[in-house]
Amino acid sequence: GTVLADLSPGGExxxxxxxxxxxxxxxxxxxxxxxxxxxxxxxxxxLARLVPVGFGRTPRQGGFIAVALPDDSTPEIVSDLLPxxxxxxxxxxxxxxxxxxxxxxxxYNPLRELTAAARAVGGGRYETxxxxxxxxxxxxxANAFNRMTSEVQANEQTMQDFMxxxxxxxxxxxxxxxxxAQALGDGMVQDEKQRLRSVQVIDNEARRMLxxxxxxxxxxxxxxx
Numbered sequence: 376g377t378v379l380a381d382l383s384p385g386g387e388x389x390x391x392x393x394x395x396x397x398x399x400x401x402x403x404x405x406x407x408x409x410x411x412x413x414x415x416x417x418x419x420x421x422l423a424r425l426v427p428v429g430f431g432r433t434p435r436q437g438g439f440i441a442v443a444l445p446d447d448s449t450p451e452i453v454s455d456l457l458p459x460x461x462x463x464x465x466x467x468x469x470x471x472x473x474x475x476x477x478x479x480x481x482x483y484n485p486l487r488e489l490t491a492a493a494r495a496v497g498g499g500r501y502e503t504x505x506x507x508x509x510x511x512x513x514x515x516x517a518n519a520f521n522r523m524t525s526e527v528q529a530n531e532q533t534m535q536d537f538m539x540x541x542x543x544x545x546x547x548x549x550x551x552x553x554x555x556a557q558a559l560g561d562g563m564v565q566d567e568k569q570r571l572r573s574v575q576v577i578d579n580e581a582r583r584m585l586x587x588x589x590x591x592x593x594x595x596x597x598x599x600x
Contacts, residue, residue, distance in 0.1 A: 387414055388414075392412070395408065407423070407424050408425070481513075485509035501524055551577075
């Protein structure tokens with residue numbers, strides 16, 4: 376139980392005997408033992424830990440070494456490590472926040488641009504495109520969106536051209552029908568042959584419009600049921 380060496384700066388434990396009963400603490404190997412030792416009337420607290428040391432060939436031969444340290448050194452160790460741990464923790468937290476912010480911005484910005492572009496396309500601006508940036512998934516989504524808007528724009532242009540062509544083809548027979556019907560109604564056609572010819576023109580143009588209408592109906596998709 377005698378302290379053979381004291382590595383603390385004061386060395387106040389040297390040659391003091393620690394009140395450690397080996398018989399009582401054999402069952403608690405690996406655990407810290409607390410106590411006090413009398414140093415010229417001053418009670419010095421200590422912590423000790425028993426370390427088994429084998430120096431024989433049989434299991435019954437051996438001994439124990441008590442590794443002790445002053446009880447007040449533990450707060451010093453903690454107080455010395457705490458600032459370093461705090462700095463390390465704050466540095467790790469800052470790095471994690473920066474990485475998280477970078478990842479969030481790389482995902483959020485492309486999605487925000489895609490949302491704005493979708494609203495623009497919904498408002499009729501089919502020429503809207505979004506840049507392919509950010510993670511691979513965001514780039515693939517942007518490319519798919521651009522392909523979709525290109526197809527929508529092409530279909531819209533085709534529809535406009537088709538409606539313009541249909542409008543032109545309908546305007547011609549309607550103009551003829553209106554002109555000959557007005558001439559007949561105003562009594563401008565007195566000759567019987569001219570009157571019959573006007574009626575024939577109106578009938579032909581009406582049949583032409585009927586064929587155009589049937590052609591438009593054929594373009595419509597068939598309805599289920």
